[in-house]
Amino acid sequence: MTRSPGSFVGRLFVRALLLVGAVVSLVPFLWMAIAATHSSADLFHSPPPFLPGGRLLDNLSRLQETIGFGRVMVNSVGIAVVQTVLSSLVSAMCGYGLAKYRFRGRGLVLAAVLATMMIPFQVLLVPLFQMMASVGWIDSYQAVILPFLANSFGILLMRQGFVGFPDELIESARVDGCGELRTFYRVVLPCVRPQLGALVIFTFMAAWNSFIWPLLMLNSEDKYTVPVALNTLTGLSRVDYSGLMLGSLLATLPLMALFLLFQRQFVAGLLGGAVKG
Amino acid sequence: MVALDSGKHTVVPAPSPRTARRPRRRQRHVGWVFAGPAAALFALFFAYPLGASLLQSFTAEDAGSLRWVGLDQYQRLLHDPAFADALVNTGLILVMQVPVMVGLALLLAALLNQSWLRFRGTWRAVHFLPAVTTLVAYAVVFQVLLKTDNGLVNQMLGAVGLSPIDWLNDPTWARVSLILTLTWRWTGYNAVILLAGLQSIGKEQYEAAALDGASTFTTYTRVILPQLRPVVLFCVITSTIGTLQLFDENYVLTRGGPDDATLTPVVYLYKVGFQQFDFGYAAAIAWVVVALIAAISAAQYFAFGRERRR
Numbered sequence: 001m002t003r004s005p006g007s008f009v010g011r012l013f014v015r016a017l018l019l020v021g022a023v024v025s026l027v028p029f030l031w032m033a034i035a036a037t038h039s040s041a042d043l044f045h046s047p048p049p050f051l052p053g054g055r056l057l058d059n060l061s062r063l064q065e066t067i068g069f070g071r072v073m074v075n076s077v078g079i080a081v082v083q084t085v086l087s088s089l090v091s092a093m094c095g096y097g098l099a100k101y102r103f104r105g106r107g108l109v110l111a112a113v114l115a116t117m118m119i120p121f122q123v124l125l126v127p128l129f130q131m132m133a134s135v136g137w138i139d140s141y142q143a144v145i146l147p148f149l150a151n152s153f154g155i156l157l158m159r160q161g162f163v164g165f166p167d168e169l170i171e172s173a174r175v176d177g178c179g180e181l182r183t184f185y186r187v188v189l190p191c192v193r194p195q196l197g198a199l200v201i202f203t204f205m206a207a208w209n210s211f212i213w214p215l216l217m218l219n220s221e222d223k224y225t226v227p228v229a230l231n232t233l234t235g236l237s238r239v240d241y242s243g244l245m246l247g248s249l250l251a252t253l254p255l256m257a258l259f260l261l262f263q264r265q266f267v268a269g270l271l272g273g274a275v276k277g
Numbered sequence: 278m279v280a281l282d283s284g285k286h287t288v289v290p291a292p293s294p295r296t297a298r299r300p301r302r303r304q305r306h307v308g309w310v311f312a313g314p315a316a317a318l319f320a321l322f323f324a325y326p327l328g329a330s331l332l333q334s335f336t337a338e339d340a341g342s343l344r345w346v347g348l349d350q351y352q353r354l355l356h357d358p359a360f361a362d363a364l365v366n367t368g369l370i371l372v373m374q375v376p377v378m379v380g381l382a383l384l385l386a387a388l389l390n391q392s393w394l395r396f397r398g399t400w401r402a403v404h405f406l407p408a409v410t411t412l413v414a415y416a417v418v419f420q421v422l423l424k425t426d427n428g429l430v431n432q433m434l435g436a437v438g439l440s441p442i443d444w445l446n447d448p449t450w451a452r453v454s455l456i457l458t459l460t461w462r463w464t465g466y467n468a469v470i471l472l473a474g475l476q477s478i479g480k481e482q483y484e485a486a487a488l489d490g491a492s493t494f495t496t497y498t499r500v501i502l503p504q505l506r507p508v509v510l511f512c513v514i515t516s517t518i519g520t521l522q523l524f525d526e527n528y529v530l531t532r533g534g535p536d537d538a539t540l541t542p543v544v545y546l547y548k549v550g551f552q553q554f555d556f557g558y559a560a561a562i563a564w565v566v567v568a569l570i571a572a573i574s575a576a577q578y579f580a581f582g583r584e585r586r587r
Contacts, residue, residue, distance in 0.1 A: 021388075025465060046435070048429055103305050122566065125547075127333065150318035248417045252410045259405075270470060
């Protein structure tokens with residue numbers, strides 16, 4: 001007595017709803033891609049363009065002229081990569097320490113991790129800004145990166161990964177005379193690659209998307225990140241719409257590529273905190 | 278929520294015959310080798326500024342010197358119409374956008390959970406895609422889509438005989454625009470979390486319900502949804518916290534305007550702190566946001582939690 005899961009009409013209905021959702025999700029992307037290849041005036045013609053035009057290179061060179069897009073892109077990539085590498089390392093180490101060692105002050109570290117998760121970053125905006133100002137770091141990359149290196153989400157994610165790691169392996173590495181740090185890098189870390197992958201993707205995304213903090217820290221245009229530079233374009237009296245769309249497209253492509261490549265880790269990372277409850 | 282089970286899982290190396298010889302004291306410090314860097318960063322870039330911000334919220338700057346003013350800044354907030362606007366806007370988004378979005382996400386998760394559906398991974402990816410756009414970029418795209426003069430959305434409205442809408446310059450429509458924008462970006466994200474929750478529910482439950490003659494709809498509302506409650510709660514709380522911290526979207530889309538219609542506490546904080554340089558007042562705003570987040574999260578947790586205990 002097995003019931004078929006849903007009638008033919010029911011299945012069609014499910015597909016129709018999914019299709020509607022997919023169209024809604026995708027149209028802004030398609031529009032972004034099409035608009036990036038037209039002139040600003042064309043975008044607001046009636047009817048609007050539905051096919052790619054021939055102005056992509058024009059738009060690109062204009063974007064380069066107005067906000068130095070190449071430079072801005074390099075800044076964003078550089079900041080995101082440095083932040084990702086350092087932050088993943090710090091988080092993985094801390095997660096390991098919390099998972100596998102009992103030490104005095106461990107509770108305090110765990111409390112700090114939880115507190116940073118619950119307290120919005122905006123509370124820190126003003127004092128952090130003043131700290132950076134007092135050491136003369138305004139308009140510097142380290143000021144953009146440093147406050148985000150200890151990442152509580154990452155620490156908890158990695159801690160979950162390490163908790164299940166067999167102690168026997170750690171023990172035997174120790175017995176073989178492997179130092180604590182070396183054990184960590186050589187034996188333990190390679191075994192939690194899935195979590196590490198998720199962490200790397202998440203940190204990169206967060207760094208890439210970061211807006212309010214770089215907006216506050218960076219003053220000179222040649223140091224801007226992509227989001228900050230795009231934002232300056234929207235504030236102009238005569239907005240270069242097709243340039244904006246091209247910039248948005250180029251800002252989004254790396255994340256989309258990353259997501260499509262590492263979907264599995266991505267979803268796993270997303271759920272690292274969510275579903276266990 | 279986040280499974281922490283603090284301490285429970287912390288495995289102290291078992292005193293196996295070999296390690297028993299090891300001096301235990303060493304273990305007491307090795308943990309710091311790993312936790313140290315993070316702890317130092319937390320102290321420097323979290324604990325210190327957090328304390329500073331709290332102190333700052335009790336001060337005011339007079340002719341270049343700081344003065345202790347007690348709760349004055351907080352009292353000033355009580356009578357600040359702009360802050361009231363920001364709270365009203367946030368409240369509107371909370372009661373309108375969050376339930377609609379979580380509802381849509383539930384529907385989407387249920388649709389994606391059909392075992393007969395082919396290319397499930399692809400469907401899921403397509404719906405999730407909005408969540409991987411750069412925040413500022415998608416706000417920019419919506420700004421162009423919603424442009425009043427011949428923006429794509431207004432052109433489509435025109436094609437079906439409707440008059441154009443002044444999406445971003447009319448206070449009411451600006452709020453609607455913001456709500457639509459947020460819903461577009463976050464629905465798929467929540468759906469993926471809910472979908473994982475659905476998949477952790479055993480297959481036999483669906484089969485048992487089907488055997489009892491329950492329709493798909495009844496199965497979901499009566500059998501599956503109650504079990505999904507913790508995950509739904511997670512989505513509601515994270516969306517609420519996200520709404521209370523809203524900045525990027527409305528800053529890029531409307532700069533909080535028109536007439537403060539899309540002003541949020543954090544955009545206001547930004548304006549007060551970094552355009553008017555009234556740091557004490559900005560700190561007070563920040564702490565009110567913290568208090569609100571704590572209060573609303575706790576309220577939601579208990580509201581959901583009580584029903585669960587029944």
